[in-house]
Amino acid sequence: MTDAPTDLVGQSLGPYYLERLIGQGGVAWVFVGRERDGTPVAVKVLKPRYAGDEPFEARFRNESETAAQLEHPNIIRIRSVAKSGAHVYFAMDLCPDSLSARLAREGPLPEVDILRIAGDIARGLGFAHQAGLIHRDLKPDNILLRSDGQAVIADFGIARAVSGYVASTGVNMTIGTPQYISPEQAQGRAIDQRADFYGLGITLYKAATGEVPFTHPEWFELARMHVEVPPPPLRRKRPEMSKRFERVVATCLAKHPDDRYQTAADLAADLGDSGGARPAPEVEIRAVPRAQRPWGLIAAIAAAVIVLAVLAAALIRRAGAG
Numbered sequence: 001m002t003d004a005p006t007d008l009v010g011q012s013l014g015p016y017y018l019e020r021l022i023g024q025g026g027v028a029w030v031f032v033g034r035e036r037d038g039t040p041v042a043v044k045v046l047k048p049r050y051a052g053d054e055p056f057e058a059r060f061r062n063e064s065e066t067a068a069q070l071e072h073p074n075i076i077r078i079r080s081v082a083k084s085g086a087h088v089y090f091a092m093d094l095c096p097d098s099l100s101a102r103l104a105r106e107g108p109l110p111e112v113d114i115l116r117i118a119g120d121i122a123r124g125l126g127f128a129h130q131a132g133l134i135h136r137d138l139k140p141d142n143i144l145l146r147s148d149g150q151a152v153i154a155d156f157g158i159a160r161a162v163s164g165y166v167a168s169t170g171v172n173m174t175i176g177t178p179q180y181i182s183p184e185q186a187q188g189r190a191i192d193q194r195a196d197f198y199g200l201g202i203t204l205y206k207a208a209t210g211e212v213p214f215t216h217p218e219w220f221e222l223a224r225m226h227v228e229v230p231p232p233p234l235r236r237k238r239p240e241m242s243k244r245f246e247r248v249v250a251t252c253l254a255k256h257p258d259d260r261y262q263t264a265a266d267l268a269a270d271l272g273d274s275g276g277a278r279p280a281p282e283v284e285i286r287a288v289p290r291a292q293r294p295w296g297l298i299a300a301i302a303a304a305v306i307v308l309a310v311l312a313a314a315l316i317r318r319a320g321a322g
Contacts, residue, residue: 009031016091030044096145125197139203179222
């Protein structure tokens with residue numbers, strides 16, 4: 001097995017000939033490939049360190065096969081999930097663009113374009129959520145754009161595979177993307193479909209302003225910001241955006257899941273609102289009062305430190321007494 005993705009270029013995996021590398025994430029490489037009849041495809045290949053780990057490989061294949069059952073215009077179609085030699089991969093439709101690449105080329109997008117993309121993603125999420133699947137890592141890299149501009153969601157199941165693997169083995173792996181994780185993910189709490197709306201809110205904020213609302217070099221501090229720091233008002237950075245759009249993003253970015261959209265249908269309804277049907281209130285985002293901050297994982301760490309300190313003190317006293 002190769003440790004370099006470029007070694008796979010010009011090789012075949014099953015029925016797919018790999019033409020060039022176009023990207024990579026934490027666990028996989030992505031290639032442009034072709035079927036034997038010349039049909040272009042994207043092929044995602046599990047990196048060797050994970051393909052050689054049987055528990056992870058099994059979870060990756062299982063989650064990929066589950067995602068392949070999602071047949072919806074706004075979810076990428078997975079054509080096959082297979083293993084060829086030592087390589088585990090899945091092949092999917094090839095999209096010529098992504099939201100991430102478009103933002104890199106053009107910078108912040110017009111509101112009408114963002115609303116169109118958001119509507120597509122809401123429809124895809126609604127279908128997946130009804131099937132019981134949560135994406136867990138929604139971000140511009142995972143929003144692909146077809147040649148007609150239609151947006152589709154990619155990488156359903158990968159974050160769940162990583163999450164399940166970490167939970168069962170204790171191996172230290174990053175789950176989700178720090179700038180896009182929900183407060184409950186940052187706290188290590190259980191999540192539901194509303195975590196996807198938070199990730200979408202961060203994505204829409206970046207599409208509108210060119211920046212994510214929270215950034216910090218330290219993961220711990222970035223997690224704290226997701227939990228308790230209000231995002232900078234969107235229209236302060238981009239005044240020409242409508243109050244309606246700011247309201248939608250603010251609802252997605254609510255700190256507590258109960259204050260976000262509860263279903264994709266609720267989100268789609270607001271995205272489809274003409275803006276004149278009802279007045280759009282001024283958006284006011286407040287920090288969570290300190291007494292109400294649900295620290296979760298952070299509090300657990302602090303408690304563990306206190307316990308260790310008490311034990312150490314007891315040991316010191318016992319040694320002195322002896």
